[in-house]
């Protein structure tokens with residue numbers, strides 16, 4: 001199993017992004033590709049997942065929210081991937097809790113663009129709050145890969161906001177770099193690093209799964225959600241690890257050992273709770 005190195009963690013902390021090569025093995029990649037295609041087909045046919053799929057600036061579907069809640073064979077097991085657990089533990093700490101997931105897809109010929117942005121409500125302080133982006137397809141400049149502005153996660157809120165407002169769709173920044181990747185690679189992007197992507201005019205599809213995670217200590221400080229949101233999501237993560245353990249891939253050589261953070265519940269396998277744990281239902285505002 002590939003494990004993130006200390007040098008890679010340093011690069012991520014310094015630059016706000018990092019590419020990890022070949023983390024997802026071919027057997028898992030094949031299941032993930034075919035299952036995600038099934039969900040995309042369901043969206044394009046106006047099936048149940050479509051109601052949960054956002055459109056981009058061009059009006060094209062591209063962003064399936066609450067991925068685990070759309071019945072599928074791959075997303076919980078992917079969340080339970082041991083390399084992902086290991087890197088979350090090492091960068092964030094043992095109390096990480098996966099809080100959100102989505103499937104982003106850029107359709108061939110008319111794949112949505114994503115303007116320069118930071119994710120969520122940017123806070124002033126700099127914690128390692130980041131997304132794990134798992135690529136199912138090659139992502140290149142040609143098919144609308146993500147661009148990042150290295151070190152911009154260290155900028156102040158006003159400085160970043162000025163760029164976001166000025167250059168919404170202008171990717172010709174001399175300091176921007178394309179995060180080109182291959183299927184099975186992982187991109188880590190800090191939620192405060194400026195990032196975005198151009199429209200896909202090429203013939204190729206590109207799909208990526210996003211996992212976002214937080215900790216109870218950050219939530220206590222920034223008051224994003226009522227505590228129950230984290231307790232439900234902590235149970236979801238334990239369920240994901242259970243799915244991976246009980247339905248492993250042939251390529252699995254180990255499992256991630258998660259210690260349930262203090263004051264968080266232990267999941268009971270008989271507790272078959274709703275996987276659509278919505279942020280807004282638990283938001284403080």
Ligand SMILES: O=C(O)CCC(=O)C(=O)O
Nearest residue numbers: 104114145146196197208
């Ligand atoms: O995958 C992409 O092109 C960017 C997606 C993104 O940054 C977002 O949806 O917040």
